[in-house]
Amino acid sequence: MKLHTTGILVIVWLGIFTLHTTEGSVASQSMRKLSCVNLSAQKVDIRSIVSYEKQKVPVEAIMFITSNGIKICVHPDQKWVQNAMKRIDKRRTSKRR
Structure with missing residues (x-):
């Protein structure tokens, strides 16, 4: 028993x-890591941006990360956002070489 x-x-x-x-x-x-819900309408100084992440859900956005670690969510269709992403991509490829 x-x-x-x-x-x-x-x-x-x-x-x-x-x-x-x-x-x-x-x-x-x-x-999950921090995700964008609200998008900023203000333009960010491109020189202070060190990285970015693309997001599709819950809203389509680009999250810029500044040299101070601040995360700013913006709409991906804005011209300055696309220019900033190209500039960051260029920096990334030049560092890898």
Whole structure:
């Protein structure tokens, strides 16, 4: 009888442990990096931008990252945004060589 009870307790414990670790890994996978929701209408000084990321969801946007680590979301169709992206891409390719 003791062996039967011990077996059930071990199975319950394993079930709880598995559920707990699965929830932890799922929660950590669903954590997303910062995403753009609101877009800035102001032009950013291109010289202060060091990088950018493209985003499609929840809104189509470009997230510029400044040398101070500030993240600014802008609409990708603006001419100055496209020029800034080209300039950053040029800097990236010249550093790789």
